Amino acid sequence: MGLENPIDAAIHRLSRLSPLEYDQVRREEAKTLRVRSAVLDAAVRNARKQEGSDDLPFPVVEPGLTRSPRRSCCPILLPLSGAS
Numbered sequence: 001m002g003l004e005n006p007i008d009a010a011i012h013r014l015s016r017l018s019p020l021e022y023d024q025v026r027r028e029e030a031k032t033l034r035v036r037s038a039v040l041d042a043a044v045r046n047a048r049k050q051e052g053s054d055d056l057p058f059p060v061v062e063p064g065l066t067r068s069p070r071r072s073c074c075p076i077l078l079p080l081s082g083a084s
Contacts, residue, residue: 007033014040015047 010033014022022044030040 007035011040011043011047014044015051 010029014025014029017025026040026044027037030037033040
């Protein structure tokens, strides 16, 4: 395949692991590559998409991007203290 950059080679190798296998090695690999785990996760996810093997059993949800519909349409009303 001719991947000359060691980081690219590692990302390619990691992208071929199952999600469970990847989870077991991701922190140590990130430390070895001197990158944050989140950055490595994004690179592996991108490589899996490019290879067509993004086999995660669930979608990746970014925190804070959606609001609960219940929160905006159904406020909880509490009685005032002293009211009977």
